[in-house]
Amino acid sequence: MTTIYCIDTSAVIDAGERYYPIDIFPAFWDKLDGLIQDGRLKAPQTLIDELEAKDDAWRAWVYERREQMIWAIDESIQEALSKVMPVYAGVVTNLDSIKGDPFFVAAAMAKGATLITSEKPRKGNVKIPRICDSLGVAWSPMLDVVRFERWRF
Numbered sequence: 001m002t003t004i005y006c007i008d009t010s011a012v013i014d015a016g017e018r019y020y021p022i023d024i025f026p027a028f029w030d031k032l033d034g035l036i037q038d039g040r041l042k043a044p045q046t047l048i049d050e051l052e053a054k055d056d057a058w059r060a061w062v063y064e065r066r067e068q069m070i071w072a073i074d075e076s077i078q079e080a081l082s083k084v085m086p087v088y089a090g091v092v093t094n095l096d097s098i099k100g101d102p103f104f105v106a107a108a109m110a111k112g113a114t115l116i117t118s119e120k121p122r123k124g125n126v127k128i129p130r131i132c133d134s135l136g137v138a139w140s141p142m143l144d145v146v147r148f149e150r151w152r153f
Contacts, residue, residue: 003148005041006071006108008128009050009100010118011142016058019142027153028146029061035149042071044107046100071107080110087134091126105131114138116145 020028035041048066051059062069071077084106105128108115117139121129132139140148 002040004039004111004113005035005116005140005145006104006111006113007041007043007047007116008104008119009047010128011116012047012051012058012062014118015142016056016061022057022061025153028151029058031146031149031151033065036065036068039068042069042107042111042113044071044073044077044100044103046103050100071111073103074110076110077103077107080106084109084131084135087131088126091131101128101131104128105135105137108132108139109135109137114140114145116140116142118142 015028015032016022022029032041048063048070051062053059081102084102088102104115104117107113115128115132115137117128118141119127119129120141121127121133129139131137
């Protein structure tokens with residue numbers, strides 16, 4: 001079975017700014033592009049909404065691929081969101097503080113995707129991995145995706 005991925009904003013930012021800058025690791029971005037072309041790397045519109053408009057190569061790379069990459073918030077994602085929000089509501093006092101995270105979790109849940117995130121599960125913090133675990137949604141850091149896909153650079 002082929003794995004579908006839903007990538008969150010933290011994973012894209014960390015890839016572009018910390019771990020895989022596009023000018024140093026162009027092959028990494030080529031591999032991501034292959035996943036996009038195969039329909040295996042997606043995100044909700046929230047990804048585009050959360051990215052700050054800055055003039056750098058990796059953001060331009062994302063914007064150029066948004067047509068192929070973005071899932072519309074369809075009925076399946078809305079239905080999943082109705083399951084995700086009560087979990088967040090049960091663990092945070094201010095729902096405004098969670099921003100777009102529920103949309104990434106809901107999209108991954110609805111589409112049967114593994115959510116790629118840079119967030120780490122921490123006790124006491126409301127982070128995507130903990131919410132995913134409580135809902136049975138698969139999640140992974142980017143490096144595990146690189147290993148799973150057997151990419152070599």
